[in-house]
Amino acid sequence: MPDTFLDKDTPANRFARAREAQAAALLEDYVEMIGDLTAELGEARVADIAERMNVSQPTATKSIARLKREGLATSRPYRGVFLTDEGARLADRVRARHRTVVAFLVRMGVPEEIAELDAEGIEHHVSQVTLSAFEAVLKGEDPA
Amino acid sequence: MPDTFLDKDTPANRFARAREAQAAALLEDYVEMIGDLTAELGEARVADIAERMNVSQPTATKSIARLKREGLATSRPYRGVFLTDEGARLADRVRARHRTVVAFLVRMGVPEEIAELDAEGIEHHVSQVTLSAFEAVLKGEDPA
DNA sequence: TGATAAGTATAGCTATGGCTATATTTCGTG
DNA sequence: CACGAAATATAGCCATAGCTATACTTATCA
Ligand SMILES: [Mn+2]
Ligand SMILES: [Mn+2]
Ligand SMILES: [Mn+2]
Ligand SMILES: [Mn+2]
Numbered sequence A, B: 001m002p003d004t005f006l007d008k009d010t011p012a013n014r015f016a017r018a019r020e021a022q023a024a025a026l027l028e029d030y031v032e033m034i035g036d037l038t039a040e041l042g043e044a045r046v047a048d049i050a051e052r053m054n055v056s057q058p059t060a061t062k063s064i065a066r067l068k069r070e071g072l073a074t075s076r077p078y079r080g081v082f083l084t085d086e087g088a089r090l091a092d093r094v095r096a097r098h099r100t101v102v103a104f105l106v107r108m109g110v111p112e113e114i115a116e117l118d119a120e121g122i123e124h125h126v127s128q129v130t131l132s133a134f135e136a137v138l139k140g141e142d143p144a
Numbered sequence C: 001t002g003a004t005a006a007g008t009a010t011a012g013c014t015a016t017g018g019c020t021a022t023a024t025t026t027c028g029t030g
Numbered sequence D: 001c002a003c004g005a006a007a008t009a010t011a012g013c014c015a016t017a018g019c020t021a022t023a024c025t026t027a028t029c030a
Helices: A014-041 A046-053 A059-069 A084-107 A112-125 A128-138 B015-040 B045-051 B057-069 B085-107 B111-126 B130-137
Strands: A074-075 A079-083 B071-075 B081-083
Touching: A014 A046, A014 A059, A014 A074, A014 A084, A014 A112, A014 B015, A014 B111, A046 B111, A059 A074, A059 B045, A079 A084, A084 A112, A084 A128, A112 B111, A112 B130, A128 B111, B015 B045, B015 B057, B015 B071, B015 B081, B015 B085, B015 B111, B045 B057, B045 B111, B057 B071, B081 B085, B085 B111, B085 B130
Parallel strands: none
Antiparallel strands: A074 A079, B071 B081
């Protein structure tokens, strides 16, 4: 039974489920970005993270503290931020999903820039089943 | 120039934009639900709102206070909740968008129940342009 | 090498949105 | 019409996520 690994502790109520997805959204965006920065610049610095997330430096620091608490990243004072194995795995999944959502929206006729904007929020609420449906459409297996 | 009326104060950064959409999400869901309850039961009571949102009664009361502060609803102590004209207009827009998103996902091959779950989060991040693209697909004007 | 600049941490504030426990009001019924 | 039940409000707690101001550490370069 595939796709089941994402369904642990799924709340019955749809609003509760959306709230849970939202709670994970910030963590997802941070790990993805830290992964990006590490790949691009060789390291992820708080200042760069803050700039790209469009938040103040102390806000970024605080969110990074949460990443560390949840075992997704590590850092030592005045030094850069690093993803744990778990963090890196999450980053890869999140990045792939982000790209799929953007590509799918573009396929639906949405302009690139708008697709990128909308995807940044939408991605966090797309279940594995829906993601697979998007991938199927992109592969040309049109369900219509 | 249509669709422009939704683009006032759109932030440049995509993360900032997603944060703004998120801030509006709770208000949107509440007004839609208050509209639903009013239509179904003749009135929207705090207890019913709380039950459907899957939150405690005090949490619902507090969110309703925010709705009132923002001019979307009114209520007197120990009495039901009513939408203002602005709140009712927002509720109608939100409800229509919700239905479009669900219908679109179902068209993409997503099962009803999952479409309903995902849509509850996705809907708040779908711009007017993307919504129009979804509507076009539903009308059969397939972009592929 | 030491002063300055840059980067990071910390303090302390706000708003939001959860919760439980409890007070208060209204409602329904005998 | 009074009393108990149901509904609502209030108090007070917590976590998250934003901010500015400021302290501290590290890096750079004259
Ligand atoms: Mn995102
Ligand atoms: Mn993303
Ligand atoms: Mn919703
Ligand atoms: Mn909805």
